[in-house]
Amino acid sequence: MEPLAYRMRPTSIDDVIGQQHLVGPGGIIRRMVDAGRLSSMILYGPPGTGKTSIARAIAGSTAAKFRQLNAVTDTKKDMQLVAEEAKMSGQVILLLDEIHRLDKAKQDFLLPHLENGRIILIGATTSNPYHAINPAIRSRTQIFELQPLTEADIKQALQRALTDKKNGFGNQAVVVEGQAMDHFIMAAGGDVRASLNALELAILSTPDKDGTITITRQDAEDCLQKTSFNFDKDGDMHYDIMSAFQKSIRGSDVDAALHYLARLINGGDLPTIARRLLVISFEDIGLASPQAASRTLAAIEAAERLGFPEARIPLSQAVIELCLSPKSNSAVTSIDSALADINKGRTGDIPAHLKDSHYQGAKTLGNGTGYQYPHQFPGGYISQQYLPDQLKDARYYQPKETSKSEAQFKQIYDNISRQKKK
Incomplete structure (x- = not known):
C-alpha cells in the first residue's frame, strides 16, 4: 500500500491545502485551470509544501493526461514516450521532479514540445529557479514560489x-x-x-x-523524533536564515538574532556561522566598538575548539554583545567610496614627495623631495598633501557618532581636515 501522504494527495484544485495565493480564489493557477488555458510552470519551495500535489490537482481538474518523471533518474527515452503520448492525445501534463538537474540533452529534447504546447511542463524543485535552472527553460515557463504550510x-x-x-x-x-x-x-x-x-x-x-x-x-x-528542519547549506533557505541573522543583529534585536542562531546551530554549519559573525563585527559594529571584533574572534576560536553542542555558548555570547553594541558601518562605506573612485578611473599621480626615494636615480626624479616626517612635529602631525592632485579634497570617511569611541575618531578627523584647509 502507498504511504498515507501519497494516498491523501488531492485529485482536484479544490482539495489543495495551503498555497492559497496560487490556488485560492483569484490565484493565478486556479485562474489557469478555470480558463482551461494551462501554461508550463516551475513550482519551487521547501519539501512537503505541495508541489507534486498541485501538479496532480491541476491534472485532475482538466482532461489532460498526467505523467510524472524525475530529471535525474528517468532517461531521454522516457521523455520520448511522453512526447509520443502527447501527439496521440493532444496534450500531456508532465510533472518533472528535480528539474534543476535536467541535463542539456533532455532539455534540448523538451524545448520544441514546450513551444508547441503539446507538453505542459510542471517542474518541481527546492532550488531557486532563477539561480539553478537554465534560462532556456525559464523563458518558457511561469515561475511560482510555494510557501511553507502553516x-x-x-x-x-x-x-x-x-x-x-x-x-x-x-x-x-x-x-x-x-x-x-x-x-x-x-x-x-x-x-x-x-x-x-x-x-x-x-x-x-x-x-x-x-x-x-x-x-x-x-x-x-x-x-517524529526530531523537528523537521529545512536546512541545506547550499540552498536558498540557508541564505535566507543567514540574511535574517545578520539583519537582526544589525537591528539590535537580541531575541530574533538568537532564534536564527539556533536555526543555524541546528544545521550544524559552524564555519559559516563563524564567518558571518566576524563579518558582522566589522561591517555593522565596526568603529562604534572596535574591541567587539577581537572579542568575537575569541568567541569563534573558543567555539571551534569546543565543537557542538558546547560551541553554542560562546556563539550566543558573541551574538548578544554584537546585538547590544553601538552600530557603525563607516568602515564599509568609507572603503566602498574609495573603491568607487578607483573603479571610475579617478586615481592620479602619487605626489612626488610621497614616492619611494631609496632606489638609484630616485632623487634625480625628485622622489621624496619635500616630504615632512610627522614624528618630528608636535602631536605627530604636519599638514601636507597625501592624495593625488585630482583627489586632494576627497573625503571618504564619514564618521558615525553612535559611540564615544567613534565620536573621538570624528573629532580627530575633523581637526586634521581643518588643518589641511589652512
Whole structure:
C-alpha cells in the first residue's frame, strides 16, 4: 500500500491545502485551470509544501493526461514516450521532479514540445529557479514560489487523513490526544508529508485497546523524533536564515538574532556561522566598538575548539554583545567610496614627495623631495598633501557618532581636515 501522504494527495484544485495565493480564489493557477488555458510552470519551495500535489490537482481538474518523471533518474527515452503520448492525445501534463538537474540533452529534447504546447511542463524543485535552472527553460515557463504550510494547514491535512474513509483512517477508531496532535503539527516544520508519515507510523505501530487506537504525546515523539528542519547549506533557505541573522543583529534585536542562531546551530554549519559573525563585527559594529571584533574572534576560536553542542555558548555570547553594541558601518562605506573612485578611473599621480626615494636615480626624479616626517612635529602631525592632485579634497570617511569611541575618531578627523584647509 502507498504511504498515507501519497494516498491523501488531492485529485482536484479544490482539495489543495495551503498555497492559497496560487490556488485560492483569484490565484493565478486556479485562474489557469478555470480558463482551461494551462501554461508550463516551475513550482519551487521547501519539501512537503505541495508541489507534486498541485501538479496532480491541476491534472485532475482538466482532461489532460498526467505523467510524472524525475530529471535525474528517468532517461531521454522516457521523455520520448511522453512526447509520443502527447501527439496521440493532444496534450500531456508532465510533472518533472528535480528539474534543476535536467541535463542539456533532455532539455534540448523538451524545448520544441514546450513551444508547441503539446507538453505542459510542471517542474518541481527546492532550488531557486532563477539561480539553478537554465534560462532556456525559464523563458518558457511561469515561475511560482510555494510557501511553507502553516500550522493550521498541517492540522487540516491531519484531520482530513483521520476522517477520510477511502484513503485515510476514517474506518478505524483512532484517538489522537491533543498534545500528540500539537507535536505532529509543530515538529513538521511546515512539511505536511513528514507530518502525515509520522501520523501513519504512529497509528500502524500502536496496538488498539478495546478496538480503539490512542496516540499519545510519547507516541508522536517516537514517530517524529526530531523537528523537521529545512536546512541545506547550499540552498536558498540557508541564505535566507543567514540574511535574517545578520539583519537582526544589525537591528539590535537580541531575541530574533538568537532564534536564527539556533536555526543555524541546528544545521550544524559552524564555519559559516563563524564567518558571518566576524563579518558582522566589522561591517555593522565596526568603529562604534572596535574591541567587539577581537572579542568575537575569541568567541569563534573558543567555539571551534569546543565543537557542538558546547560551541553554542560562546556563539550566543558573541551574538548578544554584537546585538547590544553601538552600530557603525563607516568602515564599509568609507572603503566602498574609495573603491568607487578607483573603479571610475579617478586615481592620479602619487605626489612626488610621497614616492619611494631609496632606489638609484630616485632623487634625480625628485622622489621624496619635500616630504615632512610627522614624528618630528608636535602631536605627530604636519599638514601636507597625501592624495593625488585630482583627489586632494576627497573625503571618504564619514564618521558615525553612535559611540564615544567613534565620536573621538570624528573629532580627530575633523581637526586634521581643518588643518589641511589652512
